[in-house]
Amino acid sequence: MEWTQKTKAGALRVAADLFRAGDVNAELYTLYSGWAFRYRTLPDGRCQILNFFPPGDLIGFQASMLSAADHSVETLTEIELCVFPRKRIWRIFEQMPELAFQLAWLGAREEGMVDDHLTAVGQLSAFERISALIVGLYRRAQSLDIVDNDAFLFPLRREHLADTLGLSLVHAIRTWTALRRAGLFEPVGQRLRILNPRISPRLALFYDQQRRPRPIL
Amino acid sequence: MEWTQKTKAGALRVAADLFRAGDVNAELYTLYSGWAFRYRTLPDGRCQILNFFPPGDLIGFQASMLSAADHSVETLTEIELCVFPRKRIWRIFEQMPELAFQLAWLGAREEGMVDDHLTAVGQLSAFERISALIVGLYRRAQSLDIVDNDAFLFPLRREHLADTLGLSLVHAIRTWTALRRAGLFEPVGQRLRILNPRISPRLALFYDQQRRPRPIL
DNA sequence: CGAAAGATTGAGCTTGTTCAAGCCCCGTGG
């Protein structure tokens, strides 16, 4: 896709913030490598993580479409990305319908992931939420082929777990520890080795659910 | 917009279900009148409501883009709608970039609303959640000009409250009752009169937050 | 009128929170 190459401004970025809520200049990014996440903050400081971006994902479509972001994006690791100027979005719709369709498809897929996430936070117990998050990221890593010997990079700190799942830090850690002791996974440095993704019937069901088709872009 | 007229198949619909998770035939709908909502169910029957559709909203963009729906849509009232055949979506992108852009815009806005919702469920207390839901729907009704004397149609049953906010039915009712007694609102038949949307500083802040710009479509 | 669905309330219990203390790892400076 030549056009993608042409507007590429891919530099190694180490900045923790890609953009912040309220930014009017949020651009559209493709994440070449590294992990990031999208979140909201409330006036009193509480923070809700909305979704994660593994390598290869599109970042900022929602913010670009709505002109102003109502969320922020931060990195979890060092990242490398490619920038599309936001102002050309309309031109994409006008001149490159296939690309426009693919962007919209990725947007719809992201919404689907937020749907998943909301369902988890609204309906699951702490155990189920932590397991679902771990196994969900494991499955995404599998589909991206970045799993090595059942182990994959797990760049979240404990606080991210808590802010993702709507749990207190203390309880998130306790539950995490309990699941580790139960033999669901084993931390290996920054990585996580999944030992038994079917620890409970319910988790097995979740793990075996069919995947969504892959992105086209 | 003549094209909209041309493909219009607007019939009065009373059916409770517009489509169900797994449907491959989910179409794209414009809701002329009435309310609906989008939800997911878990294998064990738990149910999470993802968002509501007030009159005028677009339904099914995500499902259309992803080909198969992973959620269901049900009505809250009698509704009237206009159908776009899903198969023509690609043609819209190809031939009507403005309409495609507007659809994508509405999709992005819906994702933003799910973001709001996830943040509420993940971070707010039961009191805050119920108040935020009521006041949020009130504000949407305001922006649609369907508020009459501070009162608007509130078509949710108690169970919808619970399934929306991740609370048990009993606790949702208790909290609802407490807020009613505290003077936030007053039920008037199927309608709700908002008496004091600034009952607490936090709710006032939420209520006074600036609105998102309106849909263009 | 009677049945069924929805709404409400009480009581006891469980899950998850808060507060508080201690641990571990690592980078910095004496």
Added chain:
DNA sequence: CCACGGGGCTTGAACAAGCTCAATCTTTCG
């Protein structure tokens, strides 16, 4: 080389928010 200090992680104990079970009341509708 080691003490110091800070950030992140872990654990304990007391408390509270929210859940479950169960009974009653109300409304709707055939």
